[in-house]
Amino acid sequence: MLNPISQAFKKSKKENRPALLTYTVAGDSSKNQSLEILKSVSKHADILEVGVPHNTPVADGGQIQTSSYRAIKNGIKMNDIFKIVKDFKISKYSKPIILMGYYNMIYQFGENKFLKECKKSGVNGLIVVDLPWPENKIFSKKCKKSSINFIQLLSPTTSYKRLKSITKDSHDMIYYISMLSTTGGKLKVSPKKILQNYNKIKNISPKKNCVIGFGITEKTISKFKSADGLVVGSQICKEITRSLNNRQNPVINVSKMVNKLKKKIS
Amino acid sequence: MRLKKGIPVIDQGNKFGFWGGKFGGNFVPETLKRPIEDLEIQFNKLKNDKKFIFERDKYFKNWIGTPTRFIKLHNLTKHVNGAQIWSKVVSDANGGAHKIYNATVHCLLARRSGKKVIIGDTGAGYAGKMLSMAAKKFGLKCKIFMGAKDIERQQPNVRAMKKNGADVIPVYSGSQTLVDAVSECMRYWVANCDTTAMCVGSTVGPAIFVRICGWSTSQISRELKVQLIEKFGTVPKKLKLYNCVGGGSSSFGFWNEFMDYDKKQVEFIGVEAGGPAKSKKHAAPLTYGSKIGILHGAAQYVNQNSDGQIEETESISAGLDYPGISPLHCFLKDTKRARYTAASDEEALKAYQIVTKYENLRPSLEPSHAFSVALKEAKKLSKDTIVVINSCGDAYKDKKILEKKLGKKYVKSN
Numbered sequence: 001m002l003n004p005i006s007q008a009f010k011k012s013k014k015e016n017r018p019a020l021l022t023y024t025v026a027g028d029s030s031k032n033q034s035l036e037i038l039k040s041v042s043k044h045a046d047i048l049e050v051g052v053p054h055n056t057p058v059a060d061g062g063q064i065q066t067s068s069y070r071a072i073k074n075g076i077k078m079n080d081i082f083k084i085v086k087d088f089k090i091s092k093y094s095k096p097i098i099l100m101g102y103y104n105m106i107y108q109f110g111e112n113k114f115l116k117e118c119k120k121s122g123v124n125g126l127i128v129v130d131l132p133w134p135e136n137k138i139f140s141k142k143c144k145k146s147s148i149n150f151i152q153l154l155s156p157t158t159s160y161k162r163l164k165s166i167t168k169d170s171h172d173m174i175y176y177i178s179m180l181s182t183t184g185g186k187l188k189v190s191p192k193k194i195l196q197n198y199n200k201i202k203n204i205s206p207k208k209n210c211v212i213g214f215g216i217t218e219k220t221i222s223k224f225k226s227a228d229g230l231v232v233g234s235q236i237c238k239e240i241t242r243s244l245n246n247r248q249n250p251v252i253n254v255s256k257m258v259n260k261l262k263k264k265i266s
Numbered sequence: 267m268r269l270k271k272g273i274p275v276i277d278q279g280n281k282f283g284f285w286g287g288k289f290g291g292n293f294v295p296e297t298l299k300r301p302i303e304d305l306e307i308q309f310n311k312l313k314n315d316k317k318f319i320f321e322r323d324k325y326f327k328n329w330i331g332t333p334t335r336f337i338k339l340h341n342l343t344k345h346v347n348g349a350q351i352w353s354k355v356v357s358d359a360n361g362g363a364h365k366i367y368n369a370t371v372h373c374l375l376a377r378r379s380g381k382k383v384i385i386g387d388t389g390a391g392y393a394g395k396m397l398s399m400a401a402k403k404f405g406l407k408c409k410i411f412m413g414a415k416d417i418e419r420q421q422p423n424v425r426a427m428k429k430n431g432a433d434v435i436p437v438y439s440g441s442q443t444l445v446d447a448v449s450e451c452m453r454y455w456v457a458n459c460d461t462t463a464m465c466v467g468s469t470v471g472p473a474i475f476v477r478i479c480g481w482s483t484s485q486i487s488r489e490l491k492v493q494l495i496e497k498f499g500t501v502p503k504k505l506k507l508y509n510c511v512g513g514g515s516s517s518f519g520f521w522n523e524f525m526d527y528d529k530k531q532v533e534f535i536g537v538e539a540g541g542p543a544k545s546k547k548h549a550a551p552l553t554y555g556s557k558i559g560i561l562h563g564a565a566q567y568v569n570q571n572s573d574g575q576i577e578e579t580e581s582i583s584a585g586l587d588y589p590g591i592s593p594l595h596c597f598l599k600d601t602k603r604a605r606y607t608a609a610s611d612e613e614a615l616k617a618y619q620i621v622t623k624y625e626n627l628r629p630s631l632e633p634s635h636a637f638s639v640a641l642k643e644a645k646k647l648s649k650d651t652i653v654v655i656n657s658c659g660d661a662y663k664d665k666k667i668l669e670k671k672l673g674k675k676y677v678k679s680n
């Protein structure tokens with residue numbers, strides 16, 4: 001049987017569109033609200049990335065940092081994050097969940113215990129921003145044993161030789177970082193160029209589902225329709241911040257935004 | 267875990283950059299893998315290249331000014347009435363602190379690789395000031411990331427950076443100190459690594475930055491060894507080297523040449539920042555038994571909560587106000603080559619008062635931490651013990667804090 005992440009890609013392919021992946025931070029702006037956001041977003045998105053907030057992130061831009069600090073300030077802990085995932089998974093809105101974060105959070109929790117909790121709560125995949133290949137080989141094998149997708153990252157600076165080795169060691173899904181940027185940066189490379197690089201990866205590894213992230217917004221998303229999947233993060237985090245500042249309900253606003261995003265690629 | 271003899275400590279990491287199999291490494295986003303590898307290749311080649319070493323030494327000698335003085339503190343020796351008190355006055359170096367060595371080497375590397383811009387982090391402002399000086403000297407544009415709290419408390423160095431033409435970028439996230447400045451600097455590098463070189467201001471960060479920095483500051487102990495032999499005819503039988511430890515660049519550089527000596531002959535004592543006596547917060551992960559975690563790309567002992575969030579630190583000294591510590595020092599601690607302890611804010615201030623009362627020397631708040639422990643321990647040591655304290659910074663930058671804490675009379679004007 002296909003794992004839920006691959007199933008999601010299969011479904012979107014059948015509908016002739018890229019899969020839509022959203023990124024929100026667990027506990028932003030509260031535990032309950034972040035759960036509600038996941039539920040409402042899941043009506044439109046195919047796969048949900050859930051950020052594990054960390055207070056010394058080396059690759060996050062301003063919007064995601066703001067969300068993360070908000071969540072940490074509100075007291076989010078690792079166990080709360082698993083609880084949010086679990087509650088989401090047993091709700092009728094269930095969609096594949098990918099946890100995304102920094103390695104220290106896993107390291108402190110204990111790799112094995114972390115994977116056990118992932119399984120128990122229903123996490124389907126992991127992105128560890130600062131655990132690159134080949135350092136991640138052992139951990140990614142452990143993930144595979146637990147039927148959890150370890151998602152390798154690729155970037156414009158990744159050499160061809162490295163692309164080949166990394167894709168070879170990857171599971172069903174890989175993530176291409178569109179440009180040299182932290183999250184939330186403006187698209188500073190042309191979509192054409194990004195898709196060229198993307199196609200290079202697809203040529204090496206046609207069967208793997210490859211998503212593009214960084215710089216994907218309402219404005220840019222329609223230019224990448226040929227990709228297997230697209231990730232939108234910072235714009236959503238920014239919308240949460242904007243809603244809170246305007247005393248509006250972020251759950252409704254974010255859901256609206258994700259609905260629009262979906263329409264642009266359908 | 268073992269320290270090997272005859273191999274520079276900076277080269278004792280394994281193929282993944284881990285010292286002792288577990289400290290250091292490269293916990294970095296994929297985007298940085300390539301620029302880090304490029305820098306590794308460049309540095310591994312140049313560190314043994316005669317022409318490059320000649321170039322380095324030329325700038326160290328003519329521009330930084332080597333050697334810095336090694337002096338006996340006669341009055342303090344009398345006052346302490348125990349071991350002999352000496353100081354290596356590294357603040358003699360151009361710019362007023364040891365940070366100039368690393369900054370110079372990074373600019374030399376950047377220039378060779380054709381980079382036009384160099385970025386760096388700073389806490390006390392010395393790393394930033396020195397990078398701005400070196401960047402200017404070597405024709406590079408310079409951006410310095412500095413916590414907003416540190417900008418406020420280290421104004422003289424901020425002014426110097428701006429005068430040298432550097433952009434000083436305030437960092438408002440988190441505790442607004444060094445830890446946040448390093449994070450922000452690394453983030454900027456992630457987004458601009460194709461055109462921009464990065465200098466990490468201490469022996470921290472991904473393994474290559476630890477190595478380059480340690481290699482650069484080792485100039486201090488190379489000089490000291492020569493100076494000891496000049497004064498004593500040999501490396502003394504009982505030698506104790508005291509140094510403050512923030513990230514660990516000055517202490518590592520102060521000790522490196524003596525690594526292979528038995529610790530009974532040459533003992534290394536690292537002094538971390540204990541923070542205010544009344545506060546639970548500190549910047550002393552080695553002294554207070556912090557757990558291993560990952561910070562800024564490297565595994566190290568680091569102040570953190572049980573979840574893995576990095577904890578806020580507190581210290582009167584901006585240069586020591588960092589929750590982590592160099593993997594090199596984690597390695598030296600666990601192999602028991604060096605001993606680590608802490609001094610509180612109050613103890614550092616008191617040491618500053620004593621040193622400035624007895625000697626014509628004005629250590630900044632960072633080395634005042636080292637003086638505090640050294641002077642206390644020296645009382646109990648024999649007269650033939652040689653205590654050397656690295657006075658690695660000048661208190662001019664701390665004028666505002668010292669005036670506030672001690673009153674104007676303690677602060678000699680420059």
Ligand SMILES: Cc1ncc(COP(=O)(O)O)c(C=O)c1O
Nearest residue numbers: 468512513514515516585632659
């Ligand atoms: C004068 C001085 N001493 C010590 C330090 C601490 O850094 P390190 O431990 O890397 O020498 C600093 C850092 O800014 C400094 O300015």
